[in-house]
Amino acid sequence: MRPKLPPFTFPAPVAAVVSRLPMWPAAWALSRALDFGTGRIVPRDALGPLVGRRFALCARDLGLTVHFESTPSGFRPAAPPFAPDLSITATVRDFIALGLREEDPDTLFFARRLQVEGDTDLGLTVKNLLxxxxxxxxxxxxxxxxPAAVRRFVPGR
Structure with missing residues (x-):
């Protein structure tokens, strides 16, 4: 059994730096992760209700907000500004704990550590999918x- 993720938050100076960085690489990585992860559990056509919807994922302690959207061919980064249909906010630690299944989304939501704003039905669909x-x-x-992604985006590699 692996040890439980310890409590942590990123210090404000780190968030100040990260918030100035381009968000596209993080949005690209998240889009790829969602495409791969959802492709393993549901057929692409079952994701129809998500097509055309826009999302924002905010790691409040890191100063990172990732914007992405769902298209018929999968998820892709989206350039702000836009009004997301669904916005999910938590700390990096809480997002990791959700991914590791150490924390339940409902518990975090009712403890006000996970904020979900926007379309309620869409939020439930996304929660169940995730x-x-x-x-x-x-x-x-x-x-x-x-390695292949780095070679594609970094000249001379």
Missing amino acids: DGIDWGVVAEALLAQL
Whole structure:
């Protein structure tokens, strides 16, 4: 049994730096993770209710807000500003704990550590979808794709 994730938050100076960085790489990685993770549990056509919807994922302690949208061919980064249909906010630690299944989204929500704003039905659909993803498998797959992604985006590599 692995040890439980310890409590932590990123210090304000780190958030001040991160908030000035381009968000596209994080949105791209999240979009790839969602495509891979959802592709393992549901067929693409079952994601029809998400098509055309826009999302914001905010890691409040890191100063990071990732904007992405669902298209018929999958998730993709979206450039702000736009009004998301669904916005989910938590600390990095709480997002990781959700992915590791150490924390329940309902518990975090009622403890006010997870904020969900926007379309309620969409929020429930996304919650159930995210609960079905094996994030450990997704992380391994993304790490395996990292060298090819770096070669594509970094000149001379």
